[in-house]
Amino acid sequence: MNWRQLPGAPAPGTVLARLEAVPDGGALLANLGAEAAPFKIILLRSGRAVFAYVNRCAHFGVPLAEKTEHLGIRPHESIRCCVHYARYRWRDGSCESGECEGAGLLPISLVVRDGLIAIAADDA
């Protein structure tokens, strides 16, 4: 599935957050668009690198968590869905254990420029 086909998918260039808003080895949950039906993104940071995934579990298609403290973060290694505890790799979003092992989160390509994290123009 291409994440751009999901309702409310943000346009290329959309700024998600300031780099400093994502702790190194930590996460930031970003909700974009309409408050009633936001497009939910998980940002994970390792130094200057930031990884982004749609906050949508590969198991039931629901958010992994609504708060970062419920992501079961293993810094730079993995995060966990708080519903049935599937665990996803930090760097590629693949499910390494749980109900959807072998599936994965939907990755979103980013650019980090001038301290801002934005959706890459060439993500397809």
Ligand code: FES
């Ligand atoms: S909904 Fe995420 S593991 Fe089941």
